[in-house]
Amino acid sequence: MNGKVYLVGSGPGAEGLLTQRGRAIIDRADVVLFDQLPGEEILSTLPARAEKIDCGKFGGKHNLEQDEIEALMVDRAKQGKTVVRLKGGDPFLFGRGGEELETVRAEGIPVEMVPGISSxxxxxxxxxxxxxxxxxxxxxxxxxxxxxxxxxxxxxxxxxxxxxxxxxxxxxxxxxxxxxxxxxxxxxxxxxxxxxxxxxxxxxxxxxxxxxxxxxxxxxxxxxxxxxxxxxxxxxxxxxxxxxxxxxxxxx
Known part of the structure; x- marks a missing residue:
């Protein structure tokens, strides 16, 4: 049985502006693939039991390339895990969420969008x-x-x-x-x-x-x-x- 992928927008960096839905999904995640833009205020609250994968991109230097990120999302979901792809702002506004959505859907994995407040x-x-x-x-x-x-x-x-x-x-x-x-x-x-x-x-x-x-x-x-x-x-x-x-x- 496949797990599920959530594309979650963390908003502009303040925990108080993370949506209630986003908070609830993060708290029950088995895996969180995160960028640096959510900021330490939010990243410090990721569940201790979750596997945390840093996908940050800093001035052209990428910890993981986009295809590697998408492959990890698919792999962990196919292990039956709840996977959160955590992004700053909103996943669909210059966040490459559309590409990730296409990849996950093509693999037949359930996926849910959790919008965020854009910076x-x-x-x-x-x-x-x-x-x-x-x-x-x-x-x-x-x-x-x-x-x-x-x-x-x-x-x-x-x-x-x-x-x-x-x-x-x-x-x-x-x-x-x-x-x-x-x-x-x-x-x-x-x-x-x-x-x-x-x-x-x-x-x-x-x-x-x-x-x-x-x-x-x-x-x-x-x-x-x-x-x-x-x-x-x-x-x-x-x-x-x-x-x-x-x-x-x-x-x-």
């Missing part, structure tokens, strides 16, 4: 930056920043993105922020458009760096900005006030 939503909110606002933005576009916008045939349409009047949120974009800002301006985006880079999500040591499309590359370099970080581009960034306390208490 693309939660991190700006915690800093008082609403992604939509009746005065400033009526749409949101979420991008991966892993793609080099200057490559010959980018998958993203930067000319179209530059024309958008709403908010742009970029995940995994710290390394390319200079190129991203430049290509948006080259394609017509106003260089004075506000930008915020929020480092380390909902951790106690999180930091916010602000600038404009014209200045953000230099500002980020001077500030020593490092991933993980969420980048927000648009007029809603003007609502951020560094002098105010965090709006939502995320203490567990």
């Amino acid at each position: 693309a939503l939660a991190v700006p909110a915690s800093m008082g930056i609403p992604l939509t606002h009746r005065k400033y933005a009526s749409q949101v576009t979420i991008l991966t920043g892993n793609e080099d916008p200057t490559k010959p045939e980018p998958a993203l349409d930067w000319k179209l993105l530059a024309q958008l009047r709403g908010t742009i949120v970029i995940l995994m974009g710290v390394a390319n922020i200079g190129k991203i800002a430049a290509v948006l301006v080259q394609n017509g985006k106003d260089g004075s458009t506000p930008v915020a880079i929020i480092e380390r999500g909902l951790r106690k040591d999180r930091l916010v760096t602000t600038g404009t499309l014209e200045t953000i590359a230099d500002v980020a370099k001077s500030a020593g900005v490092k991933p993980p970080a969420v980048i927000v581009i648009g007029d809603v960034v003007n609502l951020y006030d560094a002098g105010l306390p965090d709006l939502i208490p995320y203490e567990s």
